[in-house]
Amino acid sequence: MQRLAIYDMDKTITRSPTWMAFLRAWARRRPWRVAALAASAAPAALYLGKRIDRARLKEMTQRLVMGRGAASVAVDRVAGRFAANVVMGKVWDDARARIAADRAAGYRVVMATASYDFYVRPIAAALGITDVIATPSTLEHGRLLPRIAGENCYGDAKLRMIEAWMAQEGIARADAHIRFYSDHVSDAPTLAWADEAFAVNPHAPLLALAKEKGWEVLRWR
Structure with missing residues (x-):
């Protein structure tokens, strides 16, 4: 039996959203x-x-802020610095502790987020997370284009992308026990699909749904 602990990122692991900050x-x-x-x-x-x-x-x-095509070398440099800043001061202490506890319990930790992959991956790496499912960006000829390469990893699409990742990894749903953590009601499809659903510092719509569904509510600080 495979054990997966899947975490949303913005306002679940991090204290605030990351896109505009990036x-x-x-x-x-x-x-x-x-x-x-x-x-x-x-x-x-x-x-x-x-x-x-x-x-x-x-x-x-x-496109407005980064232009029609940003040099990938420059993007990687800024993303690295940004990730270091996020992990240094903008990650919930309780999130770090929970990730460590899941690892100790034998769970494979996965990050699944709507944020762009080009800056999520260095954040995940700094947290020791190697498995990342994120909104895919478009790179052409060494330049980052303002175009999503597939689906925005949000709502129903996030669940589809998790299932696609599992198929790629050879993990059958019937052979997996899955925990999922999120702060936002947009992740309701994945929360309902998981074996254990955790509403982390939920906003009002998710809190109401968590109470209705019996999902555990976590208050991270």
Whole structure:
């Protein structure tokens, strides 16, 4: 029997969302991009007005702040520094302890997040997590393009991507015991699919659902 402990990242392992924080880190060393951060309010308004979905929101904000094609060497450099900063001061202590406890209990720890893979992987690596399922980015000719290479790893798509990863790893669902941790109701499909579901510092909609479904609520600090 395979044991998997699958963790969402933003506001589950980390104390706050990471995408806009990464874009600020990118713009900090490129002053000409700072104005683009303010301009990212426009696609955010489109999203709030339900004119675009979350995937398109990501692509639009990436293009505004990082341009049509960012050199992958520069992206990796900024992502490495950003990951070090996140892991140093923006990860819940209780998340670290729970990851360690799951490992000690024989669980294979996996990160499954809607955040982009190009900066998630160094964060995961710094936490000792080698298995990562994240929103795939597009690299062409050594440049990062503002285009998702597949699905945004969010909601129902996250569960599909976890199942695809398991198939790739040769892990049958019937032969696996799965724990899943998340802070957000968008992960309800995966929480319902898991053998053990944990609502971590849940917002109100997830808290209500957790109470209805009998999922354990964790308060991490």
